[in-house]
């Protein structure tokens with residue numbers, strides 16, 4: 079009798095301890111840790127687990143490349159959406175304590191989905207900074223503090239709300255997150271006059287690997303140098319940037335002039351290559367190259383569209399064009415005089431008459447499956463090579479190239495001023511893109527093969543040692559870190575393409591501020607200490 083009651087008791091104990099030993103889920107442990115390390119109780123709604131029916135829509139919300147939402151791509155264990163800065167600090171402390179890999183997202187435009195997908199390391203969790211998105215413009219000081227989750231379009235809108243004659247020189251696409259965007263450089267239609275977004279940053283607030291908040295003075299000049307152009311997610315989590323606003327005239331002029339092959343596209347583009355970087359610094363003319371059905375009988379042809387912003391009125395623009403690029407044949411009818419904020423909508427591709435308030439929605443205008451690559455060109459590409467290029471474009475369903483002029487301020491800033499290095503000597507940058515609309519493996523392989531072939535073809539016409547690339551156009555074909563073996567010599571291969579001579583200094587900064595490589599991903603800067 080006594081024996082059997084003891085055995086029932088011990089059985090109970092065994093059962094109980096078994097249930098105690100059931101491992102709590104990663105999110106339970108994480109939430110517990112957040113509560114222990116935060117100034118306040120983390121609201122349950124800030125955490126969205128895979129089992130939550132909202133998970134996919136939260137994950138999808140700002141993910142720009144559909145390739146990285148496919149079922150075969152590993153998803154975060156859960157998504158944590160901080161409501162204030164101290165939550166971000168707690169997230170770093172807890173991810174470290176629990177040994178969980180951490181990814182973080184501002185605007186979700188990473189070309190290879192690195193902010194919300196991880197193919198080299200699972201499980202992982204994602205920090206979505208979308209709700210840290212205030213913009214505070216200080217009009218007396220011509221500066222603004224902008225939180226990482228704000229889109230660049232919102233920033234432009236908030237500036238224009240306060241002043242018609244101030245702007246900021248960053249990206250063309252309005253849904254970019256300022257958090258990730260500026261870490262890679264951030265070019266746009268005022269770069270020839272004012273340089274990059276990253277050239278116009280005065281201060282920043284970041285969460286470092288110890289969960290501490292540092293501003294410029296606290297992090298020091300080396301660390302502050304690295305976060306301007308050294309690429310996202312290697313040196314800490316940007317909470318906010320302090321940006322310097324730049325003067326813009328009350329009236330600016332925009333235009334888009336298309337030229338098909340039948341209209342002499344090759345000759346005009348050859349000419350553009352010779353003048354685009356030498357034009358008046360108020361003038362930015364990029365070339366958007368696509369395959370369209372604009373041939374005489376509606377057959378496919380290549381269209382080169384000259385898409386421009388001029389910081390001045392149409393009269394002066396026509397004079398500048400007549401002097402420097404008459405071959406385009408720009409007429410007064412092509413010119414649209416407008417305000418700077420409306421030029422932002424025009425260049426971003428909104429339908430005309432869209433009110434600037436649309437920028438506050440922070441929504442991207444399109445999403446698709448895509449793969450992109452980039453080159454920095456130092457010598458005009460001969461017309462015969464252009465003919466070969468057109469042949470290749472005509473073989474693809476939806477090819478796109480954007481040729482983006484350099485010169486002006488870009489040539490005046492030294493290669494080592496910030497971590498972004500592509501300056502003097504660059505005539506223009508090419509972005510190659512192919513996009514598609516269904517995620518099958520066959521479709522993906524076909525389009526990836528096409529763009530890799532195009533990239534090989536272009537090797538003969540661009541500098542190859544190194545063959546330079548823009549880190550904000552992330553391209554994992556250039557090489558990746560292994561999970562277990564982050565080799566400095568391997569990383570140098572792609573690191574010198576993105577950062578040229580600045581790569582070694584980035585490694586030095588990394589070794590100092592994050593020697594254990596907590597902030598890491600497929601193409602993060604490795605610390606020197608990990609060299610095998």
Ligand SMILES: Cc1cc2nc3c(=O)[nH]c(=O)nc-3n(C[C@H](O)[C@H](O)[C@H](O)COP(=O)(O)OP(=O)(O)OC[C@H]3O[C@@H](n4cnc5c(N)ncnc54)[C@H](O)[C@@H]3O)c2cc1C
Pocket residue numbers: 142181182183184185186187188189191192193194207226248249250251253254255256257258259260261262263264265266309310311312314315316317550551599
């Ligand atoms: C449609 C489209 C148009 C584009 N147009 C331009 C353009 O005009 N000019 C230009 O320069 N670039 C352009 N880009 C590239 C763009 O600048 C980069 O993709 C940039 O990294 C996007 O930042 P994000 O915050 O939106 O992306 P995310 O995907 O959120 O982040 C990108 C990278 O930065 C890291 N990161 C994100 N937030 C932070 C943070 N707070 N602190 C530290 N690291 C962070 C991420 O982990 C990831 O590695 C374009 C991209 C797309 C898809």
Ligand SMILES: *[C@@H]1O[C@H](CO)[C@@H](O)[C@H](O)[C@H]1NC(C)=O
Pocket residue numbers: 122123124125126127130131132133136
């Ligand atoms: C599910 O996620 C949504 C969005 O993040 C959140 O508001 C909600 O509280 C979550 N539900 C549960 C049960 O965690």
Ligand SMILES: *[C@@H]1O[C@H](CO)[C@@H](O)[C@H](O)[C@H]1NC(C)=O
Pocket residue numbers: 134135138144147148
């Ligand atoms: C999220 O995106 C994937 C890939 O495009 C799609 O299959 C899915 O339906 C989307 N889900 C939601 C809720 O938006």
Ligand SMILES: *[C@@H]1O[C@H](CO)[C@@H](O)[C@H](O)[C@H]1NC(C)=O
Pocket residue numbers: 117118161162164
């Ligand atoms: C952070 O947000 C929480 C919840 O919204 C709030 O209770 C807390 O006071 C905030 N803390 C700070 C430092 O702003």
Ligand SMILES: *[C@@H]1O[C@H](CO)[C@@H](O)[C@H](O)[C@H]1NC(C)=O
Pocket residue numbers: 396397400401
């Ligand atoms: C263009 O410049 C030439 C002289 O270089 C001048 O004769 C002509 O009138 C100008 N045309 C316009 C439209 O300004």
Ligand SMILES: *[C@@H]1O[C@H](CO)[C@@H](O)[C@H](O)[C@H]1NC(C)=O
Pocket residue numbers: 270271272359486487490
């Ligand atoms: C770049 O430098 C040249 C030569 O010093 C100067 O004429 C030009 O105005 C500068 N451009 C900008 C945008 O500062």
Ligand SMILES: *[C@@H]1O[C@H](CO)[C@@H](O)[C@H](O)[C@H]1NC(C)=O
Pocket residue numbers: 563565567568610
């Ligand atoms: C790591 O990778 C490098 C370069 O590929 C290789 O030389 C080295 O042996 C590897 N180290 C380990 C520990 O696998």
